[in-house]
Amino acid sequence: MFDLDRSDELALVVETARKLAETELTPHLREAERARGVSPELRAAWDEVGLASLELPEACDGAGLGCLARVLVNEELAAGDAGATLALDPYGPAMTTLLEVGGMAALGQGLEAVRGGAGRALFVAAQDARIELRPDSIDVDAPWVCAEEARAVVVLHGTEALLIDRALTFEAVRGAGLRAAGAAHLLVRGAPIAGRWSSARGAARALARARLYYASLLLGVMRAACEFSTGYAQQRVAFGKPIGHHQALAFLITDMRISLDAARLVVHEAAWRVDRGLPCSVEAASAWAECIEASRQIGPAGVQILGGHGFMADYPVEKHMREARALGLLCGGFDASVETAGRALVESPAPLALGVEGAL
Amino acid sequence: MEFAVDARTRELVEQARELGEKEYRPAGLEADRRGGPIPVGDPFFDRCLARGEGRTRWPGPQARREAASPKRSVVATLLVAEELAYWDRGVINATPGPGLPETNVLAMGTDAQKERFLGSFVEPDRPRWACFAMTEPGAGSDAAAIRTHARKDGDGYILNGAKCFIGAASRSDWILVQATLDPSQGRAAQRAFFVERDTPGLGSFHVERKMGLKAYESTSFTLADVRVPATHMLGGEARYESSAGFKTAMKTFNAGRPIIASNAVGMARSALDEAIRFARDHDLLGRDRVRDRIEAIARRVRKARLVCLEAGWLADRERPNIVQASMSKALAAQIAQEAATLAYEIVGTAAGRGDHLIEKLYRDVKAMDIVEGTGQIQRMIIARSLVGLPR
Numbered sequence: 001m002f003d004l005d006r007s008d009e010l011a012l013v014v015e016t017a018r019k020l021a022e023t024e025l026t027p028h029l030r031e032a033e034r035a036r037g038v039s040p041e042l043r044a045a046w047d048e049v050g051l052a053s054l055e056l057p058e059a060c061d062g063a064g065l066g067c068l069a070r071v072l073v074n075e076e077l078a079a080g081d082a083g084a085t086l087a088l089d090p091y092g093p094a095m096t097t098l099l100e101v102g103g104m105a106a107l108g109q110g111l112e113a114v115r116g117g118a119g120r121a122l123f124v125a126a127q128d129a130r131i132e133l134r135p136d137s138i139d140v141d142a143p144w145v146c147a148e149e150a151r152a153v154v155v156l157h158g159t160e161a162l163l164i165d166r167a168l169t170f171e172a173v174r175g176a177g178l179r180a181a182g183a184a185h186l187l188v189r190g191a192p193i194a195g196r197w198s199s200a201r202g203a204a205r206a207l208a209r210a211r212l213y214y215a216s217l218l219l220g221v222m223r224a225a226c227e228f229s230t231g232y233a234q235q236r237v238a239f240g241k242p243i244g245h246h247q248a249l250a251f252l253i254t255d256m257r258i259s260l261d262a263a264r265l266v267v268h269e270a271a272w273r274v275d276r277g278l279p280c281s282v283e284a285a286s287a288w289a290e291c292i293e294a295s296r297q298i299g300p301a302g303v304q305i306l307g308g309h310g311f312m313a314d315y316p317v318e319k320h321m322r323e324a325r326a327l328g329l330l331c332g333g334f335d336a337s338v339e340t341a342g343r344a345l346v347e348s349p350a351p352l353a354l355g356v357e358g359a360l
Numbered sequence: 361m362e363f364a365v366d367a368r369t370r371e372l373v374e375q376a377r378e379l380g381e382k383e384y385r386p387a388g389l390e391a392d393r394r395g396g397p398i399p400v401g402d403p404f405f406d407r408c409l410a411r412g413e414g415r416t417r418w419p420g421p422q423a424r425r426e427a428a429s430p431k432r433s434v435v436a437t438l439l440v441a442e443e444l445a446y447w448d449r450g451v452i453n454a455t456p457g458p459g460l461p462e463t464n465v466l467a468m469g470t471d472a473q474k475e476r477f478l479g480s481f482v483e484p485d486r487p488r489w490a491c492f493a494m495t496e497p498g499a500g501s502d503a504a505a506i507r508t509h510a511r512k513d514g515d516g517y518i519l520n521g522a523k524c525f526i527g528a529a530s531r532s533d534w535i536l537v538q539a540t541l542d543p544s545q546g547r548a549a550q551r552a553f554f555v556e557r558d559t560p561g562l563g564s565f566h567v568e569r570k571m572g573l574k575a576y577e578s579t580s581f582t583l584a585d586v587r588v589p590a591t592h593m594l595g596g597e598a599r600y601e602s603s604a605g606f607k608t609a610m611k612t613f614n615a616g617r618p619i620i621a622s623n624a625v626g627m628a629r630s631a632l633d634e635a636i637r638f639a640r641d642h643d644l645l646g647r648d649r650v651r652d653r654i655e656a657i658a659r660r661v662r663k664a665r666l667v668c669l670e671a672g673w674l675a676d677r678e679r680p681n682i683v684q685a686s687m688s689k690a691l692a693a694q695i696a697q698e699a700a701t702l703a704y705e706i707v708g709t710a711a712g713r714g715d716h717l718i719e720k721l722y723r724d725v726k727a728m729d730i731v732e733g734t735g736q737i738q739r740m741i742i743a744r745s746l747v748g749l750p751r
Contacts, residue, residue, distance in 0.1 A: 266663045
């Protein structure tokens with residue numbers, strides 16, 4: 001029956017992520033942004049908590065947890081620093097893409113390509129790059145990726161997952177945000193395709209998981225923006241009372257929070273579907289679109305609440321606003337998600353009736 | 361975490377769907393055409409009674425009824441409320457029974473009050489109604505500002521005042537009237553009194569003409585020197601030595617918000633399905649502009665439903681749900697209005713004729729952002745938690 005409580009196992013990993021974010025990510029977010037990377041100490045702390053392989057099967061030294069675990073952890077980490085989260089997680093949605101489309105063999109090859117997990121695999125959705133695919137080689141031109149190096153690239157292209165581990169060129173760019181992860185123009189010219197797998201269902205699930213991966217990061221950024229600006233509104237006094245007690249701002253803050261909480265539920269429900277093997281493509285697309293829409297409201301509103309201070313880099317809300325907008329571009333962004341969700345929706349006579357097996 | 365509902369809940373929703381399609385939709389459309397509430401003697405109400413509706417949850421003085429069927433979870437109640445409202449929201453309020461005040465009477469009423477006022481609802485001989493009267497012409501959202509006055513007089517109270525927008529008031533066996541002993545003392549001085557039909561001084565019933573939700577009556581009435589015995593004060597006089605009277609009223613509101621929100625979700629779904637059906641029949645689904653807007657509404661309805669269920673799930677576990685209950689209400693009512701507005705747009709002048717379901721839904725749904733606390737009141741309640749907005 002409908003139950004939003006987390007299992008003890010999930011609660012524990014979430015708590016681990018939260019502590020790491022509070023003690024290691026939030027205090028250093030500007031340093032990491034300037035350095036375009038995370039410190040060796042932080043990386044060591046990350047390695048110790050073992051959050052990298054959360055959703056990989058236990059046979060591959062993963063924790064065997066699901067998509068829901070990943071989205072819960074991602075929100076906690078990104079509430080600290082989304083850029084650092086991307087820098088720390090060596091795989092992003094790359095390995096789950098290989099697993100969904102090509103199964104254990106593909107995953108094994110992917111892990112081997114990053115040499116047992118020491119290196120980084122970068123995920124690129126075809127929607128975010130120009131792809132030229134030939135029978136045995138590939139060109140990729142991605143104007144912005146959140147990395148400046150990777151041992152391998154996993155491209156999700158239509159119903160295919162493609163593994164590339166050579167001829168990867170990263171040209172550093174300024175990056176609109178998330179600079180702690182690095183920012184580069186990825187260019188691949190005539191690279192051999194190291195692995196190529198195809199599955200319509202697998203690719204749809206892989207795209208769903210990738211969208212939920214970024215959606216959960218966006219939840220974290222939105223949460224940070226909400227929490228910071230809400231706290232500020234209770235401290236800052238204007239016209240004789242905290243600015244949050246003026247109804248215009250009180251209602252703005254309320255609407256931000258409603259958007260955030262509602263988007264989170266939608267993301268969790270879609271992730272739960274992924275883990276249950278239920279249809280999840282529409283729900284994940286819808287969740288991603290919902291998060292993007294909410295972030296368009298919350299990012300600028302966070303800055304607005306701080307007024308002139310919000311515009312200055314002394315406070316984190318300008319970073320939240322930039323990074324929320326930039327994150328929301330990935331996996332084809334809003335329009336691609338709306339396209340996925342809308343096309344499926346109009347095929348159904350009663351799209352929101354209680355579904356089979358009681359799924360909502 | 362689990363987002364599916366169990367087989368029993370699915371069965372309840374399925375029953376609600378059948379009932380809604382067969383009974384609620386036609387009765388709602390008929391009342392809308394008639395322009396007034398379903399009449400007291402309408403066979404619709406006899407069928408309600410025959411189905412076992414219109415009864416109290418009170419088990420009777422010696423708990424003589426069989427052990428009650430397992431208590432329905434709030435989550436299941438919300439999904440049923442959503443499904444019934446999908447077919448007709450107005451008819452939900454029209455159905456007989458002890459209605460809104462029942463929860464208060466069960467929570468606070470003395471044994472004698474339960475027997476006297478709920479007794480006839482245990483196995484009702486005919487459709488019977490009761491109602492709760494808080495709202496006044498000069499006090500809507502600000503429940504502390506009511507003016508209906510109760511003055512102690514010997515072993516009873518004399519009530520004077522006026523109430524408005526009270527559901528089923530003219531057909532109720534009794535009305536639980538919220539009144540104040542002293543307007544200058546605000547909430548602390550408020551009490552609730554049972555006023556039985558035909559009590560001298562209770563009168564001037566006027567069934568309002570409404571924009572929508574016409575299936576049930578919203579009625580104004582006056583109390584002119586209405587005398588009730590002290591034993592008709594809800595809970596008895598002794599109980600009211602604190603500010604509990606007001607808190608009872610607020611508690612009722614709180615319990616009702618996610619239900620109204622779920623009603624709104626059902627109405628939004630109804631508008632959405634109708635919009636999709638119309639768009640399909642008229643080859644509009646190929647247009648990106650139409651499809652994108654339908655997608656946006658579907659997405660919002662989905663999230664509103666989840667927020668409702670979260671509020672209900674918290675209630676099932678007896679955890680605080682003030683913020684979530686208000687969120688569900690603020691969000692769902694707004695989205696339902698958007699859904700009806702879009703559906704109206706898609707159906708276009710075919711709805712503008714005035715005899716299309718969408719046109720009715722558009723009128724009906726507005727009330728969802730008003731009853732049980734307007735969207736603005738909900739935001740004030742949420743803001744008290746988020747930023748300590750003073751009362």
